[in-house]
Structure formats: structure tokens, C-alpha cells
Amino acid sequence: xxxxxxxxxxxxxxxxxxxxxxxxxxxxxxxxxxxxxxxxxxxxxxxxxxxxxxxxxxxxxxxxxxxxxxxxxxxxxxxxxxxxxxxxxxxxxxxxxxxxxxxxxxxxxxxxxxxxxxxxxxxxxxxxxxxxxxxxxxxxxxxxxxxxxxxxxxxxxxxxxxxxxxxxxxxxxxxxxxxxxxxxxxxxxxxxxxxxxxxxxxxxxxxxxxxxxxxxxxxxxxxxxxxxxxxxxxxxxxxxxxxxxxxxxxxxxxxxxxxxxxxxxxxxxxxxxxxxxxxxxxxxxxxxxxxxxxxxxxxxxxxxxxxxxxxxxxxxxxxxxxxxxxxxxxxxx
Amino acid sequence: xxxxxxxxxxxxxxxxxxxxxxxxxxxxxxxxxxxxxxxxxxxxxxxxxxxxxxxxxxxxxxxxxxxxxxxxxxxxxxxxxxxxxxxxxxxxxxxxxxxxxxxxxxxxxxxxxxxxxxxxxxxxxxxxxxxxxxxxxxxxxxxxxxxxxxxxxxxxxxxxxxxxxxxxxxxxxxxxxxxxxxxxxxxxxxxxxxxxxxxxxxxxxxxxxxxxxxxxxxxxxxxxxxxxxxxxxxxxxxxxxxxxxxxxxxxxxxxxxxxxxxxxxxxxxxxxxxxxxxxxxxxxxxxxxxxxxxxxxxxxxxxxxxxxxxxxxxxxxxxxxxxxxxxxxxxxx
Numbered sequence: 001x002x003x004x005x006x007x008x009x010x011x012x013x014x015x016x017x018x019x020x021x022x023x024x025x026x027x028x029x030x031x032x033x034x035x036x037x038x039x040x041x042x043x044x045x046x047x048x049x050x051x052x053x054x055x056x057x058x059x060x061x062x063x064x065x066x067x068x069x070x071x072x073x074x075x076x077x078x079x080x081x082x083x084x085x086x087x088x089x090x091x092x093x094x095x096x097x098x099x100x101x102x103x104x105x106x107x108x109x110x111x112x113x114x115x116x117x118x119x120x121x122x123x124x125x126x127x128x129x130x131x132x133x134x135x136x137x138x139x140x141x142x143x144x145x146x147x148x149x150x151x152x153x154x155x156x157x158x159x160x161x162x163x164x165x166x167x168x169x170x171x172x173x174x175x176x177x178x179x180x181x182x183x184x185x186x187x188x189x190x191x192x193x194x195x196x197x198x199x200x201x202x203x204x205x206x207x208x209x210x211x212x213x214x215x216x217x218x219x220x221x222x223x224x225x226x227x228x229x230x231x232x233x234x235x236x237x238x239x240x241x242x243x244x245x246x247x248x249x250x251x252x253x254x255x256x257x258x259x260x261x262x263x264x265x266x267x268x269x270x271x272x273x274x275x276x277x278x279x280x281x282x283x284x285x286x287x288x289x290x291x292x293x294x295x296x297x298x299x300x301x302x303x304x305x306x307x308x309x310x311x312x313x314x315x316x317x318x319x320x321x322x323x324x325x326x327x328x329x330x331x332x333x
Numbered sequence: 334x335x336x337x338x339x340x341x342x343x344x345x346x347x348x349x350x351x352x353x354x355x356x357x358x359x360x361x362x363x364x365x366x367x368x369x370x371x372x373x374x375x376x377x378x379x380x381x382x383x384x385x386x387x388x389x390x391x392x393x394x395x396x397x398x399x400x401x402x403x404x405x406x407x408x409x410x411x412x413x414x415x416x417x418x419x420x421x422x423x424x425x426x427x428x429x430x431x432x433x434x435x436x437x438x439x440x441x442x443x444x445x446x447x448x449x450x451x452x453x454x455x456x457x458x459x460x461x462x463x464x465x466x467x468x469x470x471x472x473x474x475x476x477x478x479x480x481x482x483x484x485x486x487x488x489x490x491x492x493x494x495x496x497x498x499x500x501x502x503x504x505x506x507x508x509x510x511x512x513x514x515x516x517x518x519x520x521x522x523x524x525x526x527x528x529x530x531x532x533x534x535x536x537x538x539x540x541x542x543x544x545x546x547x548x549x550x551x552x553x554x555x556x557x558x559x560x561x562x563x564x565x566x567x568x569x570x571x572x573x574x575x576x577x578x579x580x581x582x583x584x585x586x587x588x589x590x591x592x593x594x595x596x597x598x599x600x601x602x603x604x605x606x607x608x609x610x611x612x613x614x615x616x617x618x619x620x621x622x623x624x625x626x627x628x629x630x631x632x633x634x635x636x637x638x639x640x641x642x643x644x645x646x647x648x649x650x651x652x653x654x655x656x657x658x659x660x661x662x663x664x665x666x
Binding site for chain 1: 354358361365467468469472473476477479480481602605607608622623624625626627628629630631634636637639640641643644647648651652
């Protein structure tokens with residue numbers, strides 16, 4: 001095997017970000033893999049939209065041709081929504097391909113099954129980009145869990161909501177004005193429901209919950225409250241007392257039971273999430289040995305998300321492909 | 334090979350913490366390694382101090398017997414000061430043993446050489462516990478650097494200094510009173526020079542600099558300023574303007590040159606290190622793709638440090654020992 005071939009499924013902002021990061025890091029990736037890493041195929045939906053011609057890259061609308069190509073070792077999935085992403089990844093895993101996804105909506109629903117399937121077929125599965133964008137939260141948690149138990153997580157997982165709340169407080173904007181601003185800046189979708197009603201945070205919280213506790217609470221009993229009902233007046237009142245309203249997603253293990261909560265909360269300056277502003281995300285964890293840890297950074301964006309996916313790729317190369325003897329050994333210490 | 338044998342060099346608070354974490358995680362470690370992990374030998378200096386008898390654990394004052402024992406695969410080093418720690422680790426690496434250290438003073442001086450030696454002899458070297466205690470900063474940076482360039486780091490790396498500055502601001506204490514309190518709580522040594530004059534932060538900054546930039550600035554030209562000259566009045570004045578004085582260690586790559594700075598600085602509420610209080614540490618990084626990332630948590634303590642060392646151990650088991658075929662494959666995904 002003279003090169004490592006990858007495919008990208010979906011070529012929206014995240015898929016294009018993956019393409020760019022892979023192309024811009026050829027030397028580094030070759031150093032890590034020991035052989036060149038090449039984008040072999042990109043699966044697109046609307047061929048008429050993509051006029052970019054890239055030498056050596058095949059653009060196709062035919063998923064079967066990706067699946068049937070034995071030269072493709074790793075598949076990056078950057079499709080929106082559960083289907084066809086889930087079916088595609090399932091088939092890729094069964095075909096022995098390593099997979100990396102940024103698709104939180106799909107992964108919160110099918111993540112556990114895909115992880116089990118990947119273990120069964122002995123392929124790598126990367127999903128760090130599903131939660132908190134560029135913050136390497138999944139790999140950090142996997143790393144910590146080797147020694148620590150995590151008892152509670154409080155997190156800001158939706159950058160759009162946090163941007164809106166920050167703008168309302170700093171500029172005295174109404175909710176509607178702040179939402180319009182978020183949309184004009186590209187932070188919020190034209191249909192912002194998932195962000196402002198808390199569903200996006202809920203998806204990510206489910207992925208964290210599965211990873212940390214290996215089980216889920218009865219989600220039907222968990223009220224998911226977004227930020228759409230927050231008034232400028234409430235924000236102003238809290239600010240006058242030195243507090244900030246933050247949209248906080250929380251899971252905890254208390255007396256053997258998992259509890260979850262997703263709602264806006266007023267936090268004081270002493271709270272670890274108080275200082276997280278704008279489109280940033282943050283995860284605050286209580287662990288049994290280390291104590292409290294907080295990670296914060298950009299929660300979304302094509303490049304942070306693509307970076308997280310390519311970091312997953314490096315991890316899979318190191319952990320799975322080297323063991324398979326498919327790639328040579330490594331410079332990275 | 335039916336079990337994985339480890340030795341601990343040094344049996345002060347950190348060494349004892351490593352013993353406790355290894356003993357309390359037998360099941361988890363067995364799951365990761367595929368075989369039982371056993372403490373074979375503990376190197377002590379003063380046998381009269383250690384009356385604990387543990388079955389199957391040999392206490393010895395004779396390093397040569399650790400070195401000569403081919404059954405010992407991994408060595409945890411928790412000695413204070415450069416020597417004999419450096420000589421011991423050097424010999425262990427040459428003997429083909431994987432090594433894990435928490436010794437920042439030794440590692441800032443000899444880390445580069447030991448890393449090269451470990452690469453040459455194809456053994457793992459873990460040093461996450463040398464910097465920022467329980468915060469998994471070294472592995473996170475190694476992970477990020479696969480894809481990102483880090484252009485600047487600003488960090489609070491000395492928990493004692495941060496505790497003293499926090500106490501002075503919150504309680505109006507003088508520097509001397511706050512130092513006494515830190516000493517009585519076990520945060521500061523009886524000789525607090527390394528903490529309060531900035532040398533401890535300097536050690537850790539050198540380790541980060543080597544890791545991130547793979548080179549060092551001319552340290553003789555970098556003024557290392559601690560917190561011992563800060564008056565209660567200065568703290569009070571800054572607090573009145575809403576600012577806090579923090580002891581900040583900084584490295585940056587500007588126009589191809591590495592600059593470094595270690596000094597107390599006044600930061601406003603918008604600064605990512607403003608909210609880091611008490612004995613906590615934090616590292617704020619500017620990266621080229623992801624953007625700004627911050628990690629914060631406990632910077633010291635026997636258990637956070639031991640936890641970081643055992644996480645390094647898990648990483649070495651996964652990365653090095655499985656490749657050698659010494660341990661069976663893995664449950665951890």
C-alpha cells in the first residue's frame with residue numbers, strides 16, 4: 001500500500017473544511033501516517049453545484065461506488081441529518097472502513113449502535129467533532145475516564161444561544177434582534193429552532209452522556225428548555241445583580257441515577273461557565289481524582305470542526321491502522 | 334508474560350499517590366492492558382520512614398536492582414530535584430523500560446534529551462504530570478499539534494502564587510500573611526522561593542515551549558518575575574478598577590522568533606485567565622485552525638498528579654506495549 005485513501009461524504013461547509021485541512025496538511029499527515037494521505041472520492045448530492053475540479057479527486061453522487069472501492073480506508077462523514085448518514089456509515093463499518101463523523105443529530109440517535117458495530121468489525125470510529133466543535137472534548141474525556149470517574153458535567157454546548165444571550169446582555173438587544181444578528185453572521189440557520197429551543201444542546205448532551213455514563217436517563221422525563229422565551233428585561237435584571245444568564249446542559253450521576261437538565265440559568269461570577277461568551281462552548285466536569293476541569297473554545301465553524309475530524313483521523317491512524325500494519329511507524333511522540 | 338510489572342522511584346506524596354491510584358484501579362487497568370498491572374518494586378531513600386508492608390511489593394534502596402530486573406516494564410519517577418532522577422531515567426530508557434515522570438525541575442533541564450533517547454530506544458516517555466498537575470495539557474497539546482499550529486500560550490502555571498494573589502484580593506491579606514496561609518494549607522513549601530519567585534512557572538513554561546515550538550528562546554534574556562514584590566495596595570487598586578493581578582507565563586511565536594515572559598499582570602474581566610482562582614492552573618492557547626482554547630483545573634496535589642501519571646501509563650500501554658505484542662488488545666475505544 002503506497003498511499004492512504006480517504007473519502008468525504010457530503011461537501012457542504014464542513015466537508016469542504018475537511019478537504020482544505022487534509023490538503024493543507026499533506027506533509028504533516030504523511031509524517032504521521034508514514035505514507036501520503038490522499039482524498040480519493042467526494043460524495044456530493046448536487047453535481048451542478050460543484051464546479052471545482054481537483055486532480056485525482058473523483059466527485060460522485062453514487063455512494064455504492066465509495067462503498068465498493070476497497071482502496072478507500074477511511075470515510076469522513078459530513079452530511080446533515082440522520083439519513084442517509086446513518087445507513088452510509090453502517091455500511092462503511094461493515095465493509096471494514098474506519099469512519100469519522102461530525103453529525104450530532106445522527107450520532108445522538110445511532111452512536112451507541114455504531115460504536116458497537118465498529119468494535120465488532122475492529123475499525124476506528126471518530127466522533128469528536130459531533131460535540132463542542134473544535135474543543136477536543138471526546139478524546140479528553142476518553143483519556144480521563146481511563147483513571148477518573150466523571151460525576152457531573154455542566155456545559156454550554158450551543159454557540160448560537162450563547163451568542164444571542166451575550167449580545168442581549170452586552171448591547172441590550174431584544175431576543176429577535178440578537179437572533180437576526182446571529183443569522184446575518186452565519187451563526188444561526190434560517191430555521192433556528194434546533195439552536196434556540198435547546199435541541200442541538202440536547203443532541204450533544206446525549207452523546208456526552210453515552211460516553212461518560214455508558215447509559216442514558218429517561219429523556220422523555222427531561223424537560224428541554226431553550227432560550228426563546230428569555231426577555232431583554234430578565235437579562236438586564238440579572239446583569240444588575242452581577243449575574244449572567246447562560247444556557248446550561250447538565251448531566252450528573254447522583255446515588256446511582258443519571259439526572260439531566262437543559263435550561264437557561266442565572267450564574268454568578270464564581271461559576272465556571274460565567275466567563276464563556278459569544279459563540280464559544282465550554283465543558284465543566286467534576287471528576288473523582290483530578291477534581292474540577294474546564295475546557296473552553298469555539299463550539300462550531302467549518303475549520304474547528306474539520307480540525308477535530310482530522311485529529312480523529314490521526315488518532316485512528318495511530319491506534320488502528322498501525323496495528324493493522326497498513327501504515328509505517330510514526331514520528332509523533 | 335502474565336502480568337505487567339511497574340516500579341515507582343520515590344515514595345513521597347506523589348509516589349504514594351501513584352501507588353494508591355494503581356491499587357485502586359486494578360480492574361480498569363487490567364481491562365486496558367489485558368493482563369494484571371502489578372507494582373513490583375518501590376525505590377525509597379529512607380527505609381526507616383516506610384513501615385507499610387504490602388504483599389508482593391518489594392521496597393528497596395538499591396536502584397541497580399530495579400534497573401537489572403527485566404520483569405519491570407514501566408518506571409514511574411516521583412523524585413524531587415534533577416539528580417538522581419535524570420541518571421535513573423536515562424538508564425531505565427537505555428534498559429528498554431518505559432518511563433513516566435512528574436519531575437518538572439529535572440524535565441525542564443533534560444526533557445529534550447530524554448525524549449530523543451526514548452525515541453531512539455523505542456520506549457514511551459510520559460511527562461503530562463510535569464506541567465499543570467491534573468490538567469491533561471501535554472497530551473491535549475500533542476493531539477492538537479497533529480493538525481493545528483499553536484502561536485501563543487498564556488498560562489497560570491503555579492497554583493501557590495495564584496492562591497496567594499486570590500487570598501490577598503479576597504481577604505485583603507498582606508503577601509506575608511497569604512504565604513503563611515498557603516504554607517499552613519500545604520500549598521507552599523517551607524522554602525517557597527521556587528513558587529513565589531516564578532521559577533516553578535518557568536520550569537513548566539520551558540517544558541511547554543519545547544513541546545510546542547521544538548525550540549527555546551534565549552532564556553538568559555527572559556526576565557523571570559515572581560509575585561513576592563506585590564503589595565496589598567496594588568492588588569486593592571486593581572480590584573477597584575475591576576481588574577485582577579495574575580501571575581502569567583507566556584510564550585509566543587512572532588515573526589519566526591520565540592518570545593517569553595513571566596510576570597504578574599493586571600487582567601480585566603474579559604481575559605481568559607481572569608476567572609482562574611485559588612490553587613487552580615489554566616492554559617490559554619491561540620491556534621491557527623481551531624482558534625482559542627482554554628483548559629483549567631487543579632495544578633497540583635498528589636492525586637491529580639498521580640492521575641496524570643497513570644493516564645500517561647494507559648497511553649503508553651495502548652501506544653507502545655500493544656505494538657510490541659506484550660499486552661493483549663483493548664476494551665477502551
